[in-house]
Amino acid sequence: MKEITIIWIDKxxxxxxxxxxxDILETHHFSSSEPELPPLGMTPEFRKTKSKAxxxxxxxxxxxxxxxxEIVLFGPDNVKEEFLEYLNASEPQMFVKVIGVESSIxxxxxxxxxxxxxxx
Numbered sequence: 001m002k003e004i005t006i007i008w009i010d011k012x013x014x015x016x017x018x019x020x021x022x023d024i025l026e027t028h029h030f031s032s033s034e035p036e037l038p039p040l041g042m043t044p045e046f047r048k049t050k051s052k053a054x055x056x057x058x059x060x061x062x063x064x065x066x067x068x069x070e071i072v073l074f075g076p077d078n079v080k081e082e083f084l085e086y087l088n089a090s091e092p093q094m095f096v097k098v099i100g101v102e103s104s105i106x107x108x109x110x111x112x113x114x115x116x117x118x119x120x
Contacts, residue, residue, distance in 0.1 A: 002021060003069050004070045004120055006072050006117075007061065007065070007072070007073050007074065008074045008112045009073065009074070009080050010079050010106070011032060012032050013032065015112065016061065016064055017113050019116065027109075028064050030060050030064075032054070032057040034050055034053040035049055058082075058087075059090075062086070062091050065094060066094060068097055069097065072102070072116045073098060075104065076106060080101055
């Protein structure tokens with residue numbers, strides 16, 4: 001049976017749903033440990049901490065989607081494209097499974113799943 005993994009991602013969280021046409025098979029939720037921009041602005045230490053936090057965040061997500069058949073990415077900002085670049089560089093076997101990337105605002109889970117199922 002056809003199956004798809006839907007990821008909604010922004011800089012603070014990721015929601016992952018594995019679905020078939022009839023059921024939601026798995027759900028996962030991850031939060032990023034990325035720090036807020038300090039009052040001093042973008043310092044070298046902040047950039048280093050931010051980069052490390054993003055890599056850990058992307059690694060957590062990648063570990064949950066390694067068995068996915070097809071992947072669709074949604075999100076409101078450029079984090080979905082950064083995650084796609086991470087997959088291309090670090091997890092090429094998962095990168096080739098990405099069949100769609102769409103911009104979207106934060107939506108309820110039901111709407112995320114409904115949009116993702118359009119790819120089934």
